[in-house]
Amino acid sequence: MASKDCLAGWVCLWEHADYKGRRLQWSAKGTKQLGDWDFRDKASSGCVARIQGGVLAYDARTGLPDPYMALGAGYCYNFSTADYPTGGTFNDKVDYIEM
Numbered sequence: 001m002a003s004k005d006c007l008a009g010w011v012c013l014w015e016h017a018d019y020k021g022r023r024l025q026w027s028a029k030g031t032k033q034l035g036d037w038d039f040r041d042k043a044s045s046g047c048v049a050r051i052q053g054g055v056l057a058y059d060a061r062t063g064l065p066d067p068y069m070a071l072g073a074g075y076c077y078n079f080s081t082a083d084y085p086t087g088g089t090f091n092d093k094v095d096y097i098e099m
Contacts, residue, residue, distance in 0.1 A: 003076040006047040011055050011071075011099050017044040017080040017091065026099065029053070033096045043094045047076040053099065059084075060095040069094075 003019040006012035013034075015021030021044075024037055034040045048055050048071045055071040057079075067085045071077055080091035 003045075003047050006049045006076075008049050008051075010049050011046070011097070012049065013039065013043040013046040013094070013097075015039075015042055015044060017078045019045050019047070019076070029099055031096055031098050034094060035096075040095050041092050044080055044091050045076065045078050046071060048073050048099075050074070055097050055099045057090065057094045057097050059090070059093040066095075 006025065010025045010027050012023055012025040014023050024039055026032055034043065050073045052073055054073050056068045057071055058066045058068045060066050069082055069090050080089050082090040084090050084093065
């Protein structure tokens, strides 16, 4: 699998930073709780293969605002190089997405 495997109209998340490993994908709008697919804190890369409508990828925090990363339409992201607001990266931190 690779980033090109995320077909037009879909949002895809992969287990590994090189767009490999287990992949989840969605086309319908809404909030997707990654724990429903045993994928919470496991995403390391993602693609938004849509012309319009980006995605917000959140790290759920108890008693604090949920840090998020904005994923723009038409782009792919390596979460292991994406800055996390309090230091480090977003690798293996995404708990849910809004699309």
